[in-house]
Amino acid sequence: MQADYFAKKKRNTLGFLSILGVVTVLAIIITEYNVAKGFTSLPKAVEWGLANFYPTQESLTKLPDILDKLIETLLVSIAATTTGAVFALLFAILGSNTTRVNAFFGSISRGIATIFRNIDVAAWAMILLFSFGQSSLTGYFALFFGSFGFLTRAFVETIDEVSGGSVEALQATGAGYFSIIFQSVIPSSLPQMISWILFMIETNIRSATLIGLLTGSGIGFTFNLYYKNLNYDVAALVVVVIIAAILFIETVSNYVRRVVL
CATH class of the missing domain: 1.10.3720.10 (MetI-like)
Structure with a gap:
């Protein structure tokens, strides 16, 4: 009985993660978001922030x-x-x-x-x-x-x-x-x-x-x-x-x- 409960819980979890993954992929496609470009732009954003975004006297x-x-x-x-x-x-x-x-x-x-x-x-x-x-x-x-x-x-x-x-x-x-x-x-x-x-x-x-x-x-x-x-x-x-x-x-x-x- 307990094994069936955990198996059902595992299936529900996998089902939820699958739906979440599909929704994420659809969102990326619809919005035309470039994942690779988004991550590669992070170092440049940090560099710009350190160079410009700080208080001065x-x-x-x-x-x-x-x-x-x-x-x-x-x-x-x-x-x-x-x-x-x-x-x-x-x-x-x-x-x-x-x-x-x-x-x-x-x-x-x-x-x-x-x-x-x-x-x-x-x-x-x-x-x-x-x-x-x-x-x-x-x-x-x-x-x-x-x-x-x-x-x-x-x-x-x-x-x-x-x-x-x-x-x-x-x-x-x-x-x-x-x-x-x-x-x-x-x-x-x-x-x-x-x-x-x-x-x-x-x-x-x-x-x-x-x-x-x-x-x-x-x-x-x-x-x-x-x-x-x-x-x-x-x-x-x-x-x-x-x-x-x-x-x-x-x-x-x-x-x-x-x-x-």
């Missing part, structure tokens, strides 16, 4: 302006994540099997979260450009909608996993709905929710850089501006600042997880 004069844009990007990312988390918590409570008011509202909450989660933040940015134009507000709403969808799903799973036993215990004692929410669900789920929020902040800071290219704001737009003007030394400095900021935020996030959680 002159580029450091632009550092204050770059830091201002970086701070703007960080603040927008944090604001979008925290406000998205507030709305996500409300929809998660309504959508969780443990705390939902009824099946109808639960399905509606999960459906809305699914729609928002499955639309990428870049797609949200392009959609919102028609309403708000190129501005920080467009980037904020794009990150907010993406954060809301992802965190709602994460919070629903957290509530269902962590709070089930304590909710049943309070219900058995006759506790009211809001007493269960504030005395059991939120306290028991809060550490894991904070962890998800920290993860989302890290993700949004990375996404905000790309979103800035579309919305004409933040550190992403700054990089695009200098790169298109062939100021490669300043563009390289922007990249270095972004990497340093991401590593710093990740370090702080890991520290908070260790100390607080």
Whole structure:
């Protein structure tokens, strides 16, 4: 019986790899991608990057302006994540099997979260450009909608996993709905929710850089501006600042997880 199981699993794996290989070959043929040329061009690309794409002493004069844009990007990312988390918590409570008011509202909450989660933040940015134009507000709403969808799903799973036993215990004692929410669900789920929020902040800071290219704001737009003007030394400095900021935020996030959680 066990041998049949592993044989079936092996056949499924080989079948999946075969389909993946066929799709890859078809993609190469349709796009007319030259695989050999792609790999042979890598050394030249690295050589060009080392020769041109690095910060210089002159580029450091632009550092204050770059830091201002970086701070703007960080603040927008944090604001979008925290406000998205507030709305996500409300929809998660309504959508969780443990705390939902009824099946109808639960399905509606999960459906809305699914729609928002499955639309990428870049797609949200392009959609919102028609309403708000190129501005920080467009980037904020794009990150907010993406954060809301992802965190709602994460919070629903957290509530269902962590709070089930304590909710049943309070219900058995006759506790009211809001007493269960504030005395059991939120306290028991809060550490894991904070962890998800920290993860989302890290993700949004990375996404905000790309979103800035579309919305004409933040550190992403700054990089695009200098790169298109062939100021490669300043563009390289922007990249270095972004990497340093991401590593710093990740370090702080890991520290908070260790100390607080």
